[in-house]
Amino acid sequence: MDWPLTIVVSLYLIGIFALSIYASGQVHDEADYVVAGRRLPLWLAWGTLMATWFGAATVLGAAEAARDEGVRGTLLDPFASGLALIVAGLFFAKPMWEMKLLTVGDFFAQRYGPRAELVASFLLIPGYLGWVGAQFVALGNLQEIFFGVPTAGGILIAAVIILAYTWIGGMWSVTLTDTLQLGVLLVGMLILGFSVFSHLGDGSPVDGVSRLFQETEPEKLTLLPEPGLPAAMLWLGTLASGMFGNIPGQDLMQRVFAANSAKTASRACVLAG
Template identity: 25%
Template sequence: MVYTTAILLSLIGYFVIGHLAGRRVKHLDDYLVAGRNAPTFLILGTLVASYLSTSAFLGETGFAYSGYPFVMLIFASVSTSGCLLGALAFGRYLRRSGALTVPEFFGKRFASRHVQVIAGLTTVFGLGAYLLGVMQGAGIMFEELTGLPYWVGLVLVWLTYTGFILYSGSPGVVLTDTVMFVIFSLAALGGSLYIINDLGGWHGVLEGLMSQSDKPGIALWHGVVRGSDASFASPGESLTWGLTLGLVWAAVLAASPWQASRYLMARNEHVVMRSAMFTAVALAVFYALMMMTGAAINLYKPDLDAEHAMVWSALNVLPTWLGIVILTGVFAAGLSSCSTFLSIIGFSLSNDILPPSRDEKTAMRTSRLAVLAAGLIALVLALFQPPAVMAVVWFAATLFASSWGPVALMSIWSRRITAAGAAWGLVVGFVGNLLLSLADQAGWISLPVYLHPVVISTVAALVAILVASRMTRVSQSERDYLAFLHQDDESLEAGWMTGSRWVAVCTMLSGIGIGVFLWNQYAETLAGLAGRFAIPDSSVWGAYALAVGCGGMLFIAGAAGYWVVRARKPAMTAARSMEP
């Protein structure tokens, strides 16, 4: 009863907060991009909340429980750096564009409504699948915690986030996302520290995992590579998977619509860079704690359904008050992703796909109707489609890595890409990934780890961009717009630059701190247990390499941020407009 009450109160709370935010919505800019005035903390909150859905708490923590906590850490160290590098290479230029949506940016960059519509269609279909996955995760959570039917949870969740999006738009999404970010961050931190300390700290957990025989190798950097249930056949395959999928998700974090669109709401491009740095640090800490916690749950009960491991521990291991915090936190993570994805789908439908509205009032009404229609379709599909949270979410996200990734980066850094090249890159990357992924899941083809569908489709998209661009010409409008994007915003004061440099330094120090922590708590502990458990030298050295790599990736990302900000000189000329 206590968990049911907590979940219902959280739904009411988010609904009220979202509606309070709606009082500030007066114009289309307010509704779609929160008036372009969101500070660093709000952008940080919505970036993390939109990324960490129920898939992270249930699916990815479940994968760690299944035997691969440190493979997931390899994945995370690569992928989270993509958040900052994406902000530096794409996000800050996106903010300069003054677009209302990311597809609109592509339309303006290539002077082509055709490109904008294609980007909008990929947004609707790709995020529609993602929304389906996180909705189902929230429905499963509601059913397990309250005992009420799955469909009841889906309907209540849908009513909550659809209700405040219809009224408040982006301000409601950003504010509720940030509240949810605070809640599930406290939940992840509190739950992880309790479980790890309850089992004797990192030393106790690692010793216990090495002693058990159900999942041999779970405490090693490569995870379980023996037995019929092993996901990987060798340490090399584990490493290849972690690096390959890490790079894929780095592209997702850099250019996907639900991440990149957050930058359009930022007060300026320094807020873009600062929030991305803080996001990289927050995600690095989250994965370091939660993946270890997922593995540690095996020491309580090794035969759980993997995706339910965190829920089981909250109900059976944690104190009731902490269990409530972590479960409402997990639930909040799913709800925040639902609100983000539905808002982007609705905004893209109204702004990028449907014919332009005659006036601002009509545009806002069209946006709200699009949100409602998209939400109803998602609800119906979630009710009748069998749940598969992690599979659906990971499948949908990688669609944007292969389609949006190449086009987004080349739109900023290539003078030769044309509108035709961008259009074909979006189509080939999206459709190619979709077809290959479906064929792979159906068993029609079998691909090695290093030839994941997203890798093949990304290469195909690049080829399509190069061929189509070579056959067409860059227009003068495209040249002018690219030149505009590379003009620094001279209206920003030097104080913004100083603050951003300090944030970059803190990011680098965080990388050093995480590396030292993993070196001492993981690698040194494993080295101390090597003689007792006959741990191969390669596994011990791999643990040290993992510590250096995880800290090093974050340090490099922070250093890149410092270099970009340092390269910016104080303004010497008059302020320019944000529009070309």
């Protein structure tokens, strides 16, 4: 076992739980727990949206897809999913925030009644499970790589940890830990990118980027579909499903509802996209 890495990760988790306990002090009622009392400023609303949208599954999955299929393989995630945030910010965030909802199901309850709310909730939950599962699988794979923990065990460990700190402080806990982890992720990605490109460029990251473009097949550098109607239809379907299919999700709308104003909700979505 890599003891230095284990110690660093342990300290990191202790910090996450300490932050969650602090966040629990902000919770006084149901709205505080579910939508952070609708008090998130722009930087926190942006942070939790960005961290949620571009998490472990995106970082690992998009990297693998780019390696195997080129830039075209990243169409669904992060490109289409990023566009979903922009579309939500431009057209949906303001009216949804002004309804003062706690869940997406509440929207259907207000508009169409409790039966519609029940049906909508049953339809939304299974779709959300797939996204959550992708995050847990990615985290399980990371634990197998770095600590030798079997993927199934890693998934269980990740689920217990995430559920625990979410339970402690609700949306306040999620927001603060999301923003902290986003900062760590961005710094880590910058360091990793600099290291990789420096290695490719024999010490020069600029030369490394140039070498990457020179040695990569041209067809792997385009986001556009392959020639032909079937490929174009598949490309458009993938783009549309990611751009519009993510908008009614509870993960996105809960963060919209948690912003301190409709303008903040809209801006946070657009900036995160």
